[in-house]
Amino acid sequence: MKVADVGRLAETGKDQEESVTSSSDTLLGDLWADLKSNTSLHGLSRISTKKTVFHGVFWGAMTLFMVLLLIGAFVAYGLDYFSYETLINIKLTRQAEMTFPSVTICNVSPINISRVNQSEILNMYYLKTHIYGRFFHSFINISDPFYAVLHENRTDSWLNETKFSKEMLFYHKEFEGQPCSNCFEDRRTDIGMCTTFNGLSNNPPLVSKLIGSQNGLSIFVFLDQNNYIYGENLGAGLLVAIHERDEEPNMADNSFLVSAGTVTYVPFRRIDSTFLPYPYKAFGDDYCTETSAPDFQNPLKHYKQYSSYACIRECRARFIYKRCQCRHINDFGNETICTIAQEHTCVRKAKEKFDSSLSIKNNCKCPLSCHQVAYDLDFSSAKIPSTKYEEYFSTQNLQDLSTNHIELRFFYHTFFVENVQQVPKIDLTSVLGNVGGYMGIFLGASLLTLMELLEVFMVAMFLISKRLIRKVKGNVISSEKNSRFPDPKT
Template sequence: MKLTEAQNKTLDNSEKEKQKLENKTIALWIAALRFTDNTTMHGLRYVFRSDSNIMRRLIWFCFILGGMSYCIYIMCRSVNDYFEYPTVMRSKTKYEPSSVFPAVIICSYNIYQKSSLTPKEERLLESMFNNYGSKTFDKEINVTDYEYLDGMEFMKRTSFKTVPDWCLFHSRECRSEIMGTAVTDMGICIRIGANASSTLEQTAIGVTKLRMRPSVSFYPTRKGLGEGLDVGLEQNESEWTVGPYMYYSGFRVSIDPADSHITTLRHRGFSLLPGDITDAVLSRKETTLLPPPYGQCGEVKLANYDRYTRRGCLNECEANYTIKQCGCRYYYHPGNEKTCNYAQVFVCLQEIMKLYENQSKDIFSFSECNCPQECFYIEYKVSVTNTKRSPQYTSRFKFVGGLDLSKGTALRLYYPNLEYTVVTEEAVYSFEKLMCDIGGAGGLFLGCSFATLFEFCDFSFDIFWIWLFRKMQQRQRKNSISVNS
């Protein structure tokens, strides 16, 4: 059969296209050999060298395969260790020439002052607290008669007026600027250290004064006993009344940072016993924690405080529970909601005790509050020692500064030294260490580095374009044959 000129031309073109495709295949193989010869991954070129015998190439292939497998295992284990986010706590002791004093809150266990109560109000307190442990109440009380008793106003009027018989700081009389009051669940209490804008300092040499922030000036003072805070207190037993802490005698003391949101003392602090001298030795610890994913610290938005603290968050959580159960908040809770009057407190207290008695799921628990620990906070640890006064001294000096030594108590709070502890949570396995471990495994078993990854990416890019070009050539050839035929 004789072919036409057009058919001959088509066949020639097909042969040319076929030759081009074969050339591309050869180019692909050449590119692969060039890559294996020049890559920084050691040993790979020995697998593809044509001048090596098959046994040698097989040994090199097994060696590279084993190294690659173990390298991948090490890398996977390193990545797994990194995503477990392990941490370690590091502690060190620092010395400073001055040490800021904490806020000291002192409350009387006898919350209500007898002389400030009417007989009707005494009857209410007896009904509320006489049978406190048995969860029973006086059924004859008409609670509506006490709706006029606003919680805050009642507490301001009747709370025990604790006034120190003396207050010395560095053996000098406490200034009025550092003396204040604090509203707590134990009534209106003494607060020494004033508020968040003023602090006391105990320093290395000299005298002490109140330091107002943000000023950094101060007069130094010495450390040790006699250089801290010395307070004398006496509880007037004739003013004793029924209350939630009536089975205790003396005072409750809480030691906290000056800017803490402290309103509840029932689970905090230590006691001052009548007739005792209490030495409280201070130590300060500053803790810095890591936020997620390494740690659990953080903060949430608080409705009643500008700055987040866990204590402030717990205060709000307890207040929200009280508002939910009682329709009002207790006088020491933060917020703008209506303060409970004592008729509401009386009724609500019974309802809450019924929940405890029935072990209801609605019982309040601080553990259910979403209040993470701050990422930075200061703690004051107190080592307390109680000492009885000498009978001979007491008989000779019955009163000191107006204080009856047989009934009064004294608190001496001081730093034994001007050191403090800094605790920092640190990540054990950082991202930089992960990269070093992965790079070390790749370098040890395969002799490759991070640059080798780019070599493989570059080679893959070349292979992709050669393959794509071949596919396009095949499609064009098929289209040209179908058109000509």
């Protein structure tokens, strides 16, 4: 091939490349012109110098300013959205009938001293080591042979052997006017062996069909104060907690007292609370766990149903065992049970350390459930017996009604349920409404305008990429030609 032909071929390649570039520029220009003429975006069609340069610059600056304001609004809205703030909705719903809650009842004295070996020595120990007894008695030396009973090993059966039996404690019990002797079960709580009405073993659960004091749980209780121990509580009566059937009651800190010698009515209503799981915060800075989710696995060893307090109890039991190398008599497990002497020297301090340390409890990783049920309680009571009944009972040789007996009634006073629901402050509907509102205010645009801009962007990217591909190919061809046909000038 002649040198002149090579030159012409190179010039032809350059002309084709310039033609492609010019064509792409023309298409992009047409695309921009079409967008300005037909878009629903306000202000864009006025960016033109056909009238005056000032007119085009002014509308260009105004449109750019509005775009910046829109971007700023979107950024602020996005930050608000990702802060995951919430609102609380409350509504009332009425039920035709309602499942009756569990009622856990403990005698203030956790131990029936008459059923304990060497009861006089043990009672003396409780007197000297509990509450006011510590003010009036000197330090107790548990290594003294006099207190040998404190060092005796115990088994889990010790709680059953030393409890106030439910048969003796509740001498009359009925639900909605019908006898209910099989509705009670023993329950090992954090303060000792107690009794639960309508627990998990009561299947199906009892249902309340009517409201009022005649249509709930009625029980008559015999306290048997003569067999009390010297306990932390100086009073006589019952500790009571109303809770869900699958919830572990916190008898030490979340129960109420019913005094001896009273008739006490406890009307209540149900409150259902539903909170949002992560990433929303349900309780201050804490997150809740969806324990009802299909993929939730109960991490507890000794409780079939997860609850936050059951988790805390297991964590506290592990903490005590690590410190004292034994298990508290009220806890579940297979470890060696602490003697009373070990409870005195180690367990009590370990328990106080655990209960008073928020950081230790936080390390337990015991989140609250996202679904919480609470019962709003009211109380009313009157002393027993009345003068009229006192005269009658004196003829029946019942002289201790005011010291050893309690009448208790638990019942729904309304079937209206308060439903508390945590909802996102910004949901999908709010997002669509606010995005559309911001676009309309700043640029007069709508969601369809976004589709227009997206279409223009995609077409422009296609044209630009097509142009770049052809340019790369042109450079490759030109390079190959130069290598095959050197520049004749060189």
